Amino acid sequence: MKKTWVVVAEGSRARIFEANSRVKPMTELEDLSHPKSRAKVLDINADNAGKVYDRMGQGIHHMESEVDPKTHEADMFAKEVAEHIEKARATNRFEELVLVGEPKFIGMVRKHLHAPTLKTLVKTVSKNLIRADEETIRKAAIELE
Template sequence: MHWFVVASQKEVRIFIKTSDRSKIELIKTVTNPLGTVKKRDLIRKEAGRGTKSLGGHLGSTHYTEGKRHDPHEEAEIQFAKEIAQFLETERLKNSFSSMTLVAEPHFLGKVKAEMGNKLQESVTDWIKKDLQKTPQSEIANFILPKSEPSSFENSI
């Protein structure tokens, strides 16, 4: 079975072709709980996470932090990891034989970076396209191959 995986930083939707092969059916949606949180709210959650240490002078306090990352970027990376882990689990269960992976360019790179070699080999098409707000009917028009005209139509 071929999966069509449409991912964004907010959610991932997995589709399959219907029996008539001209439509797609949604079989799974996974939403990123941090995907809709505003950047400023993520920063507030990170506030106060530095570590307090006493410096070399009596009475002085220094605050240090580990490497700083953009909290929004960290949330994207974490969701990309979750997507890759989910897809790897499903690959091992033979839920699909191949897939088309569609995502906005920078997020597609993050997901690909989290995928193992075997999982990457199962991807037949990597499509850099943001379909996050695209309705299912329009996604079908974009990801399903266009049928070739018959030889009869070509001869007319």
């Protein structure tokens, strides 16, 4: 089996495992987190949207964001995870890649991966296993079905 990275991710956390065997335990290399993704919408918006003043009079309106703040933070974390994967591929830390997570977040990560890295992607598992044990993740990600 080629050296494989298994990235298990959700909107606020990503766990990275290295697998060298389909049956032996994987090694957990890193556990990344993005606390802002877990924050309440009110806390994320603490900086507040911009203000717009009426041309005439004293009216002030707050501009609403077009993107849901939680989605924006999840996308920012997806980009961070993708950059981490990109650097690892560029330094030959893995030969094959498996992504595990809910489809929406995995789609965000894939959007930020470059073509050479996407070529290493051998499997996607559409399941949120972020809190699962290593054996459960390994069985879903790399063991033959």
